[in-house]
Amino acid sequence: MTSTIDLNMVNAYIPGRADVGPETAATIARRDALLGPAYRLMYERPLHIVKGEGAWLIDSDGRRFLDIYNNVTSLGHCHPRVVEAITRQVATLATNTRYLHETILELAERLLATVPGTDLAHMMLTCTGSEANDLAYRMAKVRTGGTGIIVTETAYHGFTDAVSQFSPSLGVTVDLGAHVRLVPAPRAYHADGADLGERFTRDVEAAIADLKRHGIKPAMLIVDSIFTSDGILPDPRCFLKGAVEAIRKAGGLFVGDEVQPGFGRTGEHMWGFQRHGVVPDIVTMGKPMGNGQPIAGLLVTHDAVAQFGRDSRYFNTFAGNTVSCAAAVAVLDTIEQEGLIAHSARIGTHLREGIAALAERHEAIGDVRGVGMFVGVEIVSDRARRTPDRELTSRVVNLLRDKGVLISACAMGHNVLKIRPPMVLDAGQADMVIAALDESFAEAAAGN
Amino acid sequence: MTSTIDLNMVNAYIPGRADVGPETAATIARRDALLGPAYRLMYERPLHIVKGEGAWLIDSDGRRFLDIYNNVTSLGHCHPRVVEAITRQVATLATNTRYLHETILELAERLLATVPGTDLAHMMLTCTGSEANDLAYRMAKVRTGGTGIIVTETAYHGFTDAVSQFSPSLGVTVDLGAHVRLVPAPRAYHADGADLGERFTRDVEAAIADLKRHGIKPAMLIVDSIFTSDGILPDPRCFLKGAVEAIRKAGGLFVGDEVQPGFGRTGEHMWGFQRHGVVPDIVTMGKPMGNGQPIAGLLVTHDAVAQFGRDSRYFNTFAGNTVSCAAAVAVLDTIEQEGLIAHSARIGTHLREGIAALAERHEAIGDVRGVGMFVGVEIVSDRARRTPDRELTSRVVNLLRDKGVLISACAMGHNVLKIRPPMVLDAGQADMVIAALDESFAEAAAGN
Numbered sequence: 083m084t085s086t087i088d089l090n091m092v093n094a095y096i097p098g099r100a101d102v103g104p105e106t107a108a109t110i111a112r113r114d115a116l117l118g119p120a121y122r123l124m125y126e127r128p129l130h131i132v133k134g135e136g137a138w139l140i141d142s143d144g145r146r147f148l149d150i151y152n153n154v155t156s157l158g159h160c161h162p163r164v165v166e167a168i169t170r171q172v173a174t175l176a177t178n179t180r181y182l183h184e185t186i187l188e189l190a191e192r193l194l195a196t197v198p199g200t201d202l203a204h205m206m207l208t209c210t211g212s213e214a215n216d217l218a219y220r221m222a223k224v225r226t227g228g229t230g231i232i233v234t235e236t237a238y239h240g241f242t243d244a245v246s247q248f249s250p251s252l253g254v255t256v257d258l259g260a261h262v263r264l265v266p267a268p269r270a271y272h273a274d275g276a277d278l279g280e281r282f283t284r285d286v287e288a289a290i291a292d293l294k295r296h297g298i299k300p301a302m303l304i305v306d307s308i309f310t311s312d313g314i315l316p317d318p319r320c321f322l323k324g325a326v327e328a329i330r331k332a333g334g335l336f337v338g339d340e341v342q343p344g345f346g347r348t349g350e351h352m353w354g355f356q357r358h359g360v361v362p363d364i365v366t367m368g369k370p371m372g373n374g375q376p377i378a379g380l381l382v383t384h385d386a387v388a389q390f391g392r393d394s395r396y397f398n399t400f401a402g403n404t405v406s407c408a409a410a411v412a413v414l415d416t417i418e419q420e421g422l423i424a425h426s427a428r429i430g431t432h433l434r435e436g437i438a439a440l441a442e443r444h445e446a447i448g449d450v451r452g453v454g455m456f457v458g459v460e461i462v463s464d465r466a467r468r469t470p471d472r473e474l475t476s477r478v479v480n481l482l483r484d485k486g487v488l489i490s491a492c493a494m495g496h497n498v499l500k501i502r503p504p505m506v507l508d509a510g511q512a513d514m515v516i517a518a519l520d521e522s523f524a525e526a527a528a529g530n
Numbered sequence: 531m532t533s534t535i536d537l538n539m540v541n542a543y544i545p546g547r548a549d550v551g552p553e554t555a556a557t558i559a560r561r562d563a564l565l566g567p568a569y570r571l572m573y574e575r576p577l578h579i580v581k582g583e584g585a586w587l588i589d590s591d592g593r594r595f596l597d598i599y600n601n602v603t604s605l606g607h608c609h610p611r612v613v614e615a616i617t618r619q620v621a622t623l624a625t626n627t628r629y630l631h632e633t634i635l636e637l638a639e640r641l642l643a644t645v646p647g648t649d650l651a652h653m654m655l656t657c658t659g660s661e662a663n664d665l666a667y668r669m670a671k672v673r674t675g676g677t678g679i680i681v682t683e684t685a686y687h688g689f690t691d692a693v694s695q696f697s698p699s700l701g702v703t704v705d706l707g708a709h710v711r712l713v714p715a716p717r718a719y720h721a722d723g724a725d726l727g728e729r730f731t732r733d734v735e736a737a738i739a740d741l742k743r744h745g746i747k748p749a750m751l752i753v754d755s756i757f758t759s760d761g762i763l764p765d766p767r768c769f770l771k772g773a774v775e776a777i778r779k780a781g782g783l784f785v786g787d788e789v790q791p792g793f794g795r796t797g798e799h800m801w802g803f804q805r806h807g808v809v810p811d812i813v814t815m816g817k818p819m820g821n822g823q824p825i826a827g828l829l830v831t832h833d834a835v836a837q838f839g840r841d842s843r844y845f846n847t848f849a850g851n852t853v854s855c856a857a858a859v860a861v862l863d864t865i866e867q868e869g870l871i872a873h874s875a876r877i878g879t880h881l882r883e884g885i886a887a888l889a890e891r892h893e894a895i896g897d898v899r900g901v902g903m904f905v906g907v908e909i910v911s912d913r914a915r916r917t918p919d920r921e922l923t924s925r926v927v928n929l930l931r932d933k934g935v936l937i938s939a940c941a942m943g944h945n946v947l948k949i950r951p952p953m954v955l956d957a958g959q960a961d962m963v964i965a966a967l968d969e970s971f972a973e974a975a976a977g978n
Binding site: 091094106115122129139154165168173177179194204205206210213223244245253368375382392394395396399400 | 657
């Protein structure tokens with residue numbers, strides 16, 4: 083049997099580390115045989131989920147888990163409005179963008195209305211965030227004549243051949259492209275009060291200079307505006323401005339990867355970049371766009387797509403299919419009608435403050451940060467030195483799982499709890515999370 | 531307004547070529563503004579489709595079109611079994627492969643059971659055929675240590691940055707990779723009785739030698755086993771054998787792109803490569819896999835994925851989601867329970883013979899070929915010289931559309947009618963197609 087050990091991956095299931103019971107062991111063995119060695123599971127004891135309801139996932143034994151990790155089902159699992167839209171459309175028509183159809187145009191109008199007064203002019207659809215970032219790169223190459231890419235040191239942007247080459251969080255066994263440069267993520271907790279914006283600008287400028295020194299013309303700077311895999315880094319506001327100016331000055335595009343922060347999760351705006359007072363040339367999006375239905379895409383300025391559109395037709399058989407578009411319109415309706423951006427801000431603040439209060443009695447909690455329904459908790463073995471504690475982080479994630487609360491971790495040191503509740507989380511559920519974290523830190527400190 | 535003229539694309543809508551009426555013109559203008567210049571529509575007068583039922587598409591005026599072109603909805607539009615599977619699963623659970631779930635394992639078992647006695651051992655899932663071919667290339671590079679790719683001269687394998695570089699049918703304005711070599715497609719109609727297998731083998735060997743001469747190690751030969759964009763080239767059986775041996779001898783993999791011929795469409799087997807007595811190292815699939823629900827993937831030998839699986843975790847958020855897997859299982863059930871492979875052979879033969887009979891009275895029909903529900907009709911201005919007649923081909927496609935029958939065209943000369951009925955087409959519908967073709971050729975010859 084092929085091993086699925088993956089020390090590069092945060093929170094991967096590692097065979098043999100915990101007793102999973104005979105039934106789960108048999109299912110894992112069957113899965114390894116069928117899906118092969120590239121697939122991974124999460125948690126020391128993987129979950130066998132059979133049902134989803136709102137913020138809950140239910141396993142094959144009927145046990146309920148509060149799912150505050152999956153950022154696809156951002157409206158909660160099986161949101162009735164999305165289920166209804168899919169159910170209706172799939173029985174009516176499921177076809178492609180080579181015919182005229184109203185729903186894709188409505189979707190484009192609705193999405194473009196989220197970025198008023200900007201140059202973002204067109205919507206293009208893909209099936210996955212990876213495809214959106216891949217397409218953004220193709221367009222950036224055509225627009226700029228360059229190939230160089232700048233990303234943060236633990237970024238994840240996707241898995242296609244091109245995009246995996248600028249996704250360093252896949253680990254050192256996946257080669258970066260020779261045309262890719264990494265810059266340090268803007269980590270306020272580790273900055274000792276330095277001006278993060280200035281530092282990030284300087285780092286991007288150095289990366290541009292290094293690309294040019296190697297004869298590589300810059301094509302784009304791409305960042306996840308909440309820096310998810312780098313450890314969830316929202317502050318200070320506007321720290322991206324100088325870097326964006328630098329890449330543009332060098333002839334490159336600025337691509338905002340909103341696959342994770344997008345669709346209101348930050349509790350302030352529809353898009354994470356809006357926190358930073360910048361407007362990307364291309365905004366990529368995905369995950370929560372269809373609340374589970376495969377749909378992703380991008381917004382782009384006319385300037386960034388004009389030459390590409392002359393040279394290359396773009397057709398993606400399933401992207402923009404009528405069913406996925408109907409799901410995405412239902413998602414936008416729900417965010418608006420349930421007031422989920424404001425709700426995310428309110429509950430997210432409650433959750434963040436509750437977790438921050440835990441730091442008073444749990445020495446391991448070095449930093450609590452985030453915005454809206456995106457919370458990062460940095461775990462350290464020494465507060466003064468801010469030493470990452472990967473082991474304890476993993477312990478807490480797995481203790482929480484055993485208590486029925488699902489999260490994961492992130493960051494270069496694998497030591498930041500990654501908490502991404504559905505935007506519909508209520509205050510009582512947030513309190514459950516805080517209580518479970520409190521218990522887990524206590525047990526982990528006691529060596530349980 | 532940006533022009534959407536695309537002479538590289540067969541059957542693209544070209545603004546101004548026909549009067550589309552004020553309502554359609556307004557919708558097209560709105561669409562161009564919203565989706566930008568890279569999107570294309572089909573037909574001289576694009577269709578505004580609102581409903582699908584079996585082999586029929588229905589437009590916004592209630593007009594019915596026999597859809598014998600879309601090879602995604604291979605079971606017919608809105609097949610009740612697939613609609614039911616999606617409707618049920620989307621209300622139950624829509625989540626990802628980082629948890630255990632039964633349906634993905636069932637799907638893998640069912641798909642692997644279609645290739646008994648081969649080394650194909652694992653299934654991996656993507657959302658699109660492009661992603662499947664992109665992933666195949668990533669694995670081929672890791673397995674072989676090479677980067678070189680050999681494809682046929684008018685092949686289409688997808689739109690990602692990597693895959694578009696080996697999809698010459700995108701046209702001369704989309705650059706091929708420096709590591710890509712093209713070989714002539716095995717066109718029996720133009721072979722003057724030469725041994726096609728021998729010729730194709732020789733061409734692939736020459737491409738391998740040329741790659742090596744340029745210091746490029748071969749990674750893979752990839753072919754669509756029905757050569758869809760090259761003009762639908764099924765015969766003679768087994769012509770791939772020598773080429774497959776040649777690429778393996780050179781250390782490369784053979785990738786069978788079954789995105790178009792797969793899932794029984796050839797009316798003989800589940801997969802097109804089975805016609806040729808070869809077994810790929812990787813079999814990619816997509817389009818009809820979920821009858822419209824976005825799902826695609828591949829089967830792979832353990833040898834081809836082993837090192838990749840050690841180096842790289844593979845996770846695609848939407849791929850393998852429970853809803854798409856449920857749709858794919860329903861597709862397999864339907865193919866089996868409705869006996870659609872045998873049905874495709876029977877009706878496909880009826881259709882092909884009916885069209886072949888038309889050649890007696892329409893001089894422009896140079897060749898009628900195909901297998902199962904895949905028919906190619908090569909249109910020539912001179913039978914003796916087999917001169918491609920692109921203009922007439924386009925005329926016939928658009929006359930058919932006006933008569934309520936939807937097809938398209940393909941091949942380097944843009945002169946092969948591409949006819950891909952749903953596998954559920956009945957004999958009466960096949961007769962309608964034959965009659966509409968008869969009329970269209972007559973009218974086109976009369977200069978209408």
